[in-house]
Amino acid sequence: MRVPRFSRAKESGEADRRNADQRQNHSFLTATRDEWIEGSESMSLLTSLLALRRDARLLKIPPYLSALCILVGIGWLLVLPLQEYSxxxxxxxxxxxxxxxxxxxxxxxxxxxxxxxxxxxxxxxxxxxxxxxxxxxxxxxxxxxxxxxxxxxxxxxxxxxxxxxxxxxxxxxxxxxxxxxxxxxxxxxxxxxxxxxxxxxxxxxxxxxxxxxxxxxxxxxxxxxxxxxxxxxxxxxxxxxxxxxxxxxxxxxxxxxxxxxxxxxxxxxxxxxxxxxxxxxxxxxxxxxxxxxxxxxxxxxxxxxxxxxxxxxxxxxxxxxxxxxxxxxxxxxxxxxxxxxxxxxxxxxxxxxxxxxxxxxxxxxxxxxxxxxxxxxxxxxxxxxxxxxxxxxxxxxxxNRFVSIGTYLPSAMLIAVNFTITSIALWVQSGRPAKPPSPVSTDTEPSEAPKMTAVEKDDMVALIPEQSLAIIERELFLPLAFVGSAHFLGLLPLYIFNNTSESSLTLAFHITTFLALLLPHLTAFALSLSPHRPSAQETTLIQCLSLLLLGMFLSALATLNFSLAFLVGILATPLTFVRPTSSRPLAGLQTLLLIAVNPLVVTTLATSYWAGGDVSQLKTVLVAAAEGWHVWGLWTQVVVWLVWWPAWFAESVVVAGSLFGEPSEAKSDKA
Structure with a gap:
């Protein structure tokens, strides 16, 4: 029996439509699957980045980065005398x-x-x-x-x-x-x-x-x-x-x-x-x-x-x-x-x-x-x-040979940047909870499992440990007051050395040196006995703010007096690496290092070296500095006493606090 021509055409058209629908459905399913995969990868990346905030390894990088900046800054200066760089x-x-x-x-x-x-x-x-x-x-x-x-x-x-x-x-x-x-x-x-x-x-x-x-x-x-x-x-x-x-x-x-x-x-x-x-x-x-x-x-x-x-x-x-x-x-x-x-x-x-x-x-x-x-x-x-x-x-x-500012300026800037890098790392550290979140285990009881927080993105939901997103409130009053007081305290030796008579200048210098070395320990001891003992977070913020100001001042100074900014930056580099510690021997070694880079001690050692061991030249240096202040308008003393010394004092108090017990953790547990 012959099938009519129009019937065969109708069946062929229906088959084509079915094939087209199948291809469209397949394309839709493929696109949906690709979008789901991309969304899953995006949420996985988001989860990883949020978890990275609490990764303890992250804070191990800044010290090495600061050390690299110091080494590159010194190396940069040492290559300048080469023929290719001048x-x-x-x-x-x-x-x-x-x-x-x-x-x-x-x-x-x-x-x-x-x-x-x-x-x-x-x-x-x-x-x-x-x-x-x-x-x-x-x-x-x-x-x-x-x-x-x-x-x-x-x-x-x-x-x-x-x-x-x-x-x-x-x-x-x-x-x-x-x-x-x-x-x-x-x-x-x-x-x-x-x-x-x-x-x-x-x-x-x-x-x-x-x-x-x-x-x-x-x-x-x-x-x-x-x-x-x-x-x-x-x-x-x-x-x-x-x-x-x-x-x-x-x-x-x-x-x-x-x-x-x-x-x-x-x-x-x-x-x-x-x-x-x-x-x-x-x-x-x-x-x-x-x-x-x-x-x-x-x-x-x-x-x-x-x-x-x-x-x-x-x-x-x-x-x-x-x-x-x-x-x-x-x-x-x-x-x-x-x-x-x-x-x-x-x-x-x-x-x-x-x-x-x-x-x-x-x-x-x-x-x-x-x-x-x-x-x-x-x-x-x-x-x-x-x-x-x-x-x-x-x-x-x-x-007949020189180097312009565009060639030598990065060396001082790198020295100043190392303080800023450490300051940023300390700021991040001050905002973290005292105890890191424990990883989720399959053997953990439901009651012991960490609390999870749902994070939505593009209709996708990811579960992140709640502690990974926790932000600790920073107590800034005590650190700001302490650092500000340290800078105002620098006005005292600035006034003393510029206004003391010549006959008493050497004695005033030695007395100030003794008090300057003793004052951080007295301050740390007084804070340890006070009702409002600085917490670990406040101690970290004191270091953070002092290094931040030091880096800012030296960066600005490098554009005006490159040599002074570089020399002060090199002498202050130990301030980047000292930390409060529970080990008394380590705290003692850090204290000795800080004594060696005290501005007054550096002045004494430098004068003794350039004068061939003649300590009487210290009086000549002090008189010339006072004369420079009153006659020439010399502001090297301002940099020493209002920039370098306050940063040294703040770091010395933090390290000396380790000798009088651990800092309070009362405020560090606040979320």
Missing amino acids: RNTYVSENALLPGQVHTYFTGSEHNIFRAYRHEVAELVHQPLEGRNQRLAEILRSSGLKVATQNYEYSASGRTISGQNVYAILQGPRADATEAIVLIAAWRNMDGEINHSGVALVLTLARYFKRWSLWSKDIIFLIAGDSTAGPQAWVDAYHDSHSPASIEPLSIKSGALQGAVAIDYPAGPWGHRFDKLHIVYDGINGQLPNLDLFNTAVSIASGQMGIGCTLQRMWKHDDSYQERLQTMLRGMISQGLGHASGPHSSFIPYHVDAITLQTVGDGWHDEMSLGRTVESLFRSLNNLLEHLHQSFFFYLLMQA
């Missing part, structure tokens, strides 16, 4: 044109210089006013406007007083809007009479007056000493002085574009020198524009044939060791922040300045130095604007 110096400001002019300071000027040098030698034993009156007459005879300035400072119970003599040469092509300063202190930084330096300034004043090419005024300053005198003069020049102790200037010129100081302490009969020692460190680690330093080196070595050195490296063979030693000496000088010459007082006012100091025995004489100064002033005379092209932050390896 650069040759160069002059960025094309207008300077160093060594491109012919100098004429020679011939008859030599006789004038020798006459002035004998004049200076005769003034050595004259009273202050008579001496300065004669110097003023010599400058006035050269056709210059002359004035004097009296100053007086009080530091460590002693009075620092003197008188500056200065004269202004009005540039024939100038409009009294810009000026350059030539300085010669009566006594140099070593306390020697600057015979040839003063005589050379007097000679150059007479010589410069004869030229009509100056487009800037030139100020000749003969300061009473190398530190207080220039500081008083530049403060009064910018109207930032105290009228009670510093006399205002009767005559002024325009904005200061640069300053050069001459340190040539040859005797009355003169002395030939071998090299020029260029001193460039400013107060609080500030530096002049690198173009000024490079211009002086280019003129002295390239045009005059005078070798240049820096950081008291008299013989530099350009080896790795010599470069590293030069860089470290520069870092120590910048870290201390003291005035290294008459030029240092000008740099805080954004006046680029250097000191040219003669060293050694050679064949160069005062005429070579005079032509160097003449050529340097001719270069500064070409400037159309303030020096700004080159670097203000740098480390010098030698006279």
Whole structure:
């Protein structure tokens, strides 16, 4: 029997529809299964991440990470002297044109210089006013406007007083809007009479007056000493002085574009020198524009044939060791922040300045130095604007090799970051329950099984142990009050050392050292007896907050004074690794380590080392620090007493608390 054609077509269509429905159902089931698998994997990942919060292994990583940051930071600094990580110096400001002019300071000027040098030698034993009156007459005879300035400072119970003599040469092509300063202190930084330096300034004043090419005024300053005198003069020049102790200037010129100081302490009969020692460190680690330093080196070595050195490296063979030693000496000088010459007082006012100091025995004489100064002033005379092209932050390896801030800054930042990493780890630790959750076992009784919490995501539900999600309330009042009090407590030694008389300064230092070493133990003992004894969580938070502030301060300081931030960071690195412990021997070892890195102990050991074991030099250091505070505005003491010492004190109290029993856990069990 034949089946009609339309019946076979109908059956074929129904079969196709059934196959299509089956394929659609299969696709739907496959997609549903894939979505379910993906959701299960997502919930599994979420469960793992939430459980990881309570993994004890997580807090074992930060100490190693902090140690890695310290090692990399130190290693970063040690590779800088290599050829691949430093650069040759160069002059960025094309207008300077160093060594491109012919100098004429020679011939008859030599006789004038020798006459002035004998004049200076005769003034050595004259009273202050008579001496300065004669110097003023010599400058006035050269056709210059002359004035004097009296100053007086009080530091460590002693009075620092003197008188500056200065004269202004009005540039024939100038409009009294810009000026350059030539300085010669009566006594140099070593306390020697600057015979040839003063005589050379007097000679150059007479010589410069004869030229009509100056487009800037030139100020000749003969300061009473190398530190207080220039500081008083530049403060009064910018109207930032105290009228009670510093006399205002009767005559002024325009904005200061640069300053050069001459340190040539040859005797009355003169002395030939071998090299020029260029001193460039400013107060609080500030530096002049690198173009000024490079211009002086280019003129002295390239045009005059005078070798240049820096950081008291008299013989530099350009080896790795010599470069590293030069860089470290520069870092120590910048870290201390003291005035290294008459030029240092000008740099805080954004006046680029250097000191040219003669060293050694050679064949160069005062005429070579005079032509160097003449050529340097001719270069500064070409400037159309303030020096700004080159670097203000740098480390010098030698006279022709340097490293810029972008290369060396990460080393100090890594040291500071290690404190921040440890602080974050302590913060996480302070928010965890005292007892970690026990894992779920198949043999656990229902009544003993940990409580579970349902976590929903994308219509999926995961069961997480409730303790894994628990957040412990942090008690912040006591840690904040303690850390804040520690920083305010640092104001006491800051005031004592800057205001104690010179005769009692050494005794005050030793008493403060004894009390500073004893105070953490007394504080820990008093807290152990108090009704509100710090809990383990509060102890952890004290460490957390102190290290957090230390890391923040050092990170900010590194951009202003890299050397000070790096040195303090290295000396404070043990604070990262000390912890309260139930082991008394370990607590004792940590206490000894903290005593070794106490700021006062470090000061004593460093002074003894640099002075060759002469403990009497400690008084000299303390007097210089107090003088720096009152005269130069030195803030190295602020970093030591308000940044480094509070962090040391907080860590020492935490470790000393281990010697007086375990901290209370009363507050640590709060959920």
